[in-house]
Amino acid sequence: xxxxxxxxxxxxxxxxxxxxxxxxxxxxxxxxxxxxxxxxxxxxxxxxxxxxxxxxxxxxxxxxxxxxxxxxxxxxxxxxxxxxxxxxxxxxxxxxxxxxxxxxxxxxxxxxxxxxxxxxxxxxxxxxxxxxxxxxxxxxxxxxxxxxxxxxxxxxxxxxxxxxxxxxxxxxxxxxxxxxxxxxxxxxxxxxxxxxxxxxxxxxxxxxxxxxxxxxxxxxxxxxxxxxxxxxxxxxxxxxxxxxxxxxxxxxxxxxxxxxxxxxxxxxxxxxxxxxxxxxxxxxxxxxxxxxxxxxxxxxxxxxxxxxxxxxxxxxx
Amino acid sequence: xxxxxxxxxxxxxxxxxxxxxxxxxxxxxxxxxxxxxxxxxxxxxxxxxxxxxxxxxxxxxxxxxxxxxxxxxxxxxxxxxxxxxxxxxxxxxxxxxxxxxxxxxxxxxxxxxxxxxxxxxxxxxxxxxxxxxxxxxxxxxxxxxxxxxxxxxxxxxxxxxxxxxxxxxxxxxxxxxxxxxxxxxxxxxxxxxxxxxxxxxxxxxxxxxxxxxxxxxxxxxxxxxxxxxxxxxxxxxxxxxxxxxxxxxxxxxxxxxxxxxxxxxxxxxxxxxxxx
Amino acid sequence: xxxxxxxxxxxxxxxxxxxxxxxxxxxxxxxxxxxxxxxxxxxxxxxxxxxxxxxxxxxxxxxxxxxxxxxxxxxxxxxxxxxxxxxxxxxxxxxxxxxxxxxxxxxxxxxxxxxxxxxxxxxxxxxxxxxxxxxxxxxxxxxxxxxxxxxxxxxxxxxxxxxxxxxxxxxxxxxxxxxxxxxxxxxxxxxxxxxxxxxxxxxxxxxxxxxxxxxxxxxxxxxxxxxxxxxxxxxxxxxxxxxxxxxxxxxxxxxxxxxxxxxxxxxxxxxxxxxxxxxxxxxxxxxxxxxxxxxxxxxxxxxxxxxxxxxxxxxxxxxxxxxxxxxxxxxxxxxxxxxxxxxxxxxxxxxxxxxxxxxxxxxxxxxxxxxxxxxxxxxxxxxxxxxxxxxxxxx
Numbered sequence: 012x013x014x015x016x017x018x019x020x021x022x023x024x025x026x027x028x029x030x031x032x033x034x035x036x037x038x039x040x041x042x043x044x045x046x047x048x049x050x051x052x053x054x055x056x057x058x059x060x061x062x063x064x065x066x067x068x069x070x071x072x073x074x075x076x077x078x079x080x081x082x083x084x085x086x087x088x089x090x091x092x093x094x095x096x097x098x099x100x101x102x103x104x105x106x107x108x109x110x111x112x113x114x115x116x117x118x119x120x121x122x123x124x125x126x127x128x129x130x131x132x133x134x135x136x137x138x139x140x141x142x143x144x145x146x147x148x149x150x151x152x153x154x155x156x157x158x159x160x161x162x163x164x165x166x167x168x169x170x171x172x173x174x175x176x177x178x179x180x181x182x183x184x185x186x187x188x189x190x191x192x193x194x195x196x197x198x199x200x201x202x203x204x205x206x207x208x209x210x211x212x213x214x215x216x217x218x219x220x221x222x223x224x225x226x227x228x229x230x231x232x233x234x235x236x237x238x239x240x241x242x243x244x245x246x247x248x249x250x251x252x253x254x255x256x257x258x259x260x261x262x263x264x265x266x267x268x269x270x271x272x273x274x275x276x277x278x279x280x281x282x283x284x285x286x287x288x289x290x291x292x293x294x295x296x297x298x299x300x301x302x303x304x305x306x307x308x309x310x311x312x313x314x315x316x317x318x319x320x321x322x323x324x325x326x327x328x
Numbered sequence: 329x330x331x332x333x334x335x336x337x338x339x340x341x342x343x344x345x346x347x348x349x350x351x352x353x354x355x356x357x358x359x360x361x362x363x364x365x366x367x368x369x370x371x372x373x374x375x376x377x378x379x380x381x382x383x384x385x386x387x388x389x390x391x392x393x394x395x396x397x398x399x400x401x402x403x404x405x406x407x408x409x410x411x412x413x414x415x416x417x418x419x420x421x422x423x424x425x426x427x428x429x430x431x432x433x434x435x436x437x438x439x440x441x442x443x444x445x446x447x448x449x450x451x452x453x454x455x456x457x458x459x460x461x462x463x464x465x466x467x468x469x470x471x472x473x474x475x476x477x478x479x480x481x482x483x484x485x486x487x488x489x490x491x492x493x494x495x496x497x498x499x500x501x502x503x504x505x506x507x508x509x510x511x512x513x514x515x516x517x518x519x520x521x522x523x524x525x526x527x528x529x530x531x532x533x534x535x536x537x538x539x540x541x542x543x544x545x546x547x548x549x550x551x552x553x554x555x556x557x558x559x560x561x562x563x564x565x566x567x568x569x570x571x572x573x574x575x576x577x578x579x580x581x582x583x584x585x586x587x588x589x590x591x592x593x594x595x596x597x598x599x600x601x602x603x604x
Numbered sequence: 605x606x607x608x609x610x611x612x613x614x615x616x617x618x619x620x621x622x623x624x625x626x627x628x629x630x631x632x633x634x635x636x637x638x639x640x641x642x643x644x645x646x647x648x649x650x651x652x653x654x655x656x657x658x659x660x661x662x663x664x665x666x667x668x669x670x671x672x673x674x675x676x677x678x679x680x681x682x683x684x685x686x687x688x689x690x691x692x693x694x695x696x697x698x699x700x701x702x703x704x705x706x707x708x709x710x711x712x713x714x715x716x717x718x719x720x721x722x723x724x725x726x727x728x729x730x731x732x733x734x735x736x737x738x739x740x741x742x743x744x745x746x747x748x749x750x751x752x753x754x755x756x757x758x759x760x761x762x763x764x765x766x767x768x769x770x771x772x773x774x775x776x777x778x779x780x781x782x783x784x785x786x787x788x789x790x791x792x793x794x795x796x797x798x799x800x801x802x803x804x805x806x807x808x809x810x811x812x813x814x815x816x817x818x819x820x821x822x823x824x825x826x827x828x829x830x831x832x833x834x835x836x837x838x839x840x841x842x843x844x845x846x847x848x849x850x851x852x853x854x855x856x857x858x859x860x861x862x863x864x865x866x867x868x869x870x871x872x873x874x875x876x877x878x879x880x881x882x883x884x885x886x887x888x889x890x891x892x893x894x895x896x897x898x899x900x901x902x903x904x905x906x907x908x909x910x911x912x913x914x915x916x917x918x919x920x921x922x923x924x925x926x927x928x929x930x931x932x933x934x935x936x937x938x939x940x941x942x943x944x945x946x947x948x949x950x951x952x953x954x955x956x957x958x959x960x961x962x963x964x965x966x967x968x969x970x971x972x973x974x975x976x977x978x979x980x981x982x983x984x985x986x987x988x989x990x991x992x993x994x995x996x997x998x999x
Contacts, residue, residue: 037659039502039676046508047427054420054483055435061476062442065453072452123353131346139591140354143361146587148537150559151576155360157562158367158569163376165363202357260446264539268562285448286540295452302449309444499657500690500751504704505678518694 073300101276102284112194116201124209142203153268156196186277205250212246368574385570402553406535409474421486422512442480470545482527489523526593554579606668606758607633613663623649625815636792638806646815647795683752687764689744691736698732701750722750742773759791811835833992842894845959849890851883863933868909870981877986879995891985897961900976916973926963931956
């Protein structure tokens with residue numbers, strides 16, 4: 012009895028119809044709404060037609076074993092089959108191992124940005140230079156990287172020059188070593204982007220905070236770890252997201268040019284696996300499936316990031 | 329007395345070391361380009377020896393690849409895609425920032441959330457859909473995909489930028505008698521050059537350097553982009569490395585040039601929306 | 605030229621806040637009406653409703669007798685000067701001023717004539733080719749005015765146009781605006797939070813608080829005969845001194861008592877506040893403007909019951925006068941009766957209130973000194989302690 016009254020009271024709660032956007036009544040407001048809808052229509056249409064619907068289609072395809080000619084429905088079971096395929100896990104393992112390179116992909120730029128921030132003479136020139144690789148296509152980078160890691164390549168020559176000739180090897184020949192070569196190339200090309208992000212972050216820091224720390228007697232290293240780094244948290248998170256997204260999607264070109272996924276499945280990451288399954292092996296259904304899994308992983312990463320950002324200081328970016 | 333000179337000396341040593349470190353890093357970043365250029369000017373034998381130079385590889389490059397044709401393709405596709413992306417994202421960005429209507433928040437969220445969709449997840453359905461429409465091996469097919477991929481981020485960027493324009497300006501235009509469409513064209517758009525430049529640079533690099541879309545949607549050698557052409561060259565039969573290096577340089581040059589000219593905007597674009 | 609009438613207009617926002625409550629205001633053709641009040645009082649919202657930038661939730665706005673609630677801003681034929689000036693950054697001064705005329709298909713020769721005329725009046729002629737960012741704050745403000753003038757509208761709406769200027773410029777521009785409005789004779793509604801601006805500019809001033817109109821009157825009347833506590837304390841700087849006092853009967857007429865003081869209410873004050881008699885034995889709020897307090901040593905023929913004992917705390921030299929901040933003893937707060945016998949006998953701390961007196965610069969009163977201050981008993985104000993309404997007759 013009492014719950015009923017409580018319920019009806021809750022239902023009558025806040026004045027009904029007092030939402031944030033009411034029906035616009037004035038002519039100006041109506042004109043504004045019409046303009047708003049018209050102007051956002053193209054973008055919305057593009058996103059829905061060329062991004063939204065294909066995702067749905069991909070989900071559909073993923074549950075078939077379509078090979079371009081014939082298709083039979085499998086249903087969600089397809090995911091179970093895929094998840095029990097050892098090759099799939101090998102591929103995921105590759106992605107995971109690559110993630111290990113992220114601390115380097117973020118840490119090194121942090122140091123470089125710290126250096127640049129000191130504004131030593133010519134720092135602007137250096138900044139342009141460091142950022143150059145970002146403009147260059149992964150294909151190009153990959154090709155030069157191949158030359159670097161090859162048997163007759165630059166790396167071995169350098170090792171010989173320094174007297175470490177015994178370490179010479181063809182990194183691209185071994186499964187694990189090829190992955191490492193890939194990781195190194197990836198880190199090298201992300202250096203520029205992340206350096207810029209951190210440099211910008213440091214430029215937005217309030218210099219009086221650093222000065223206050225100096226007056227309080229902290230030395231440079233303490234200042235960095237206790238003042239600068241905590242304030243850069245948001246930028247570190249942003250750079251983390253960008254790097255992870257790149258690691259999961261941008262490596263395709265690198266792999267294509269450097270190793271074609273090999274040797275074996277040594278450098279086949281998920282994004283390459285999608286291409287391989289669908290266009291090299293003709294299994295559209297399977298390819299779509301891996302594509303969806305990739306998508307889900309990205310969403311999870313994004314949500315985790317959001318949660319981390321939210322939980323820290325309550326404000327997002 | 330001595331303490332002052334000691335401090336100055338220490339500072340100079342410090343600056344010197346920093347400078348030295350930065351030079352080392354610069355070498356690390358730049359060397360691959362040097363290597364690329366250096367070896368592009370060799371023939372096969374000189375490459376193996378790592379000495380001597382000749383221009384023969386360049387000639388070979390232009391015979392093995394329809395370089396000019398591919399550069400033209402890349403340029404056209406980039407230009408048209410960027411124009412379309414700008415058209416779509418500026419209008420939507422303005423509307424999301426200044427012309428909020430019921431549900432516009434949700435639409436905005438949907439558009440921006442689309443950022444998370446990786447190319448590989450949708451590439452298969454795109455291929456199938458556009459194939460059904462007969463758009464494979466046409467400029468339009470690739471352009472549509474590029475536009476789809478670039479719109480979310482571009483819209484987000486433009487919306488953020490337009491949000492920074494004072495509402496008063498828009499209201500003044502309303503008082504002056506302009507409709508919202510005209511307000512966008514005459515007031516908002518002219519004021520957004522920096523953001524437009526940023527979107528252009530970012531998208532140019534993305535599209536020019538893209539491989540997957542070009543590979544699948546422009547298989548015809550007559551329509552290939554330079555990036556795809558280069559990749560095809562490298563995975564083809566034994567091609568001389570110097571030729572590949574020359575090709576790499578040709579492919580990289582436009583992107584580097586655009587970058588050098590628009591550096592400032594690139595930096596702003598990457599970091600916009602953060603800390604605001 | 606137009607008369608503007610705000611007929612019971614109300615503005616309620618989507619989240620439930622009411623910014624303007626049933627505002628009734630009638631602005632005559634050619635009048636400069638100032639809307640003044642603290643932040644959040646609804647003055648800007650009211651202005652924007654007249655402009656058409658905010659929807660009217662209730663009531664009607666009439667321009668020249670025509671209801672315009674449903675009319676778009678551009679069809680209302682009014683021009684607005686924004687607080688931030690809202691100049692188009694990418695256009696020159698000339699183009700900024702000509703902008704709206706272009707979109708109303710005014711012939712080019714006519715545009716040139718009007719812009720030239722406005723530039724002449726506002727002394728902007730040397731700057732016509734410049735862009736806003738190349739102008740100083742004062743120049744930008746004039747461009748904003750110029751933009752409104754060339755429209756030759758039925759009315760001007762000005763939203764705190766001077767608040768972004770430095771103090772000296774503000775005083776200068778105030779006079780300019782007043783002069784301009786007088787010579788153009790265009791109906792103007794002017795919003796500001798600065799009561800000095802309101803007093804110097806307005807033909808009439810409307811004081812708002814929390815969306816409710818407190819009083820609308822010519823400046824002098826607001827100053828001399830405030831309708832309630834809010835208007836009394838808002839208008840005038842330094843603010844009117846307000847003290848809680850009890851009305852008591854004394855020989856020669858009513859007296860007000862607080863602390864150890866008894867002030868005889870002057871004859872004129874009694875006449876002006878007929879309702880005072882009804883407060884015998886009860887509390888009223890007594891209001892004394894700083895300029896009606898003077899160093900008692902400088903008032904040789906002070907009437908009895910017109911002097912207060914104060915403790916001087918601060919002395920501010922203003923050149924032509926001196927502001928003396930003092931503390932005067934007032935009634936202590938009564939403890940809440942909680943029924944325990946013996947509580948009423950507790951010792952209560954004597955309280956002091958801060959008052960400001962604007963004195964003749966000859967005064968020698970110094971800080972941390974006890975002094976006597978003379979009160980002009982003819983210029984007292986009285987207010988009801990609960991409603992805040994003035995006890996003045998008429999109003």
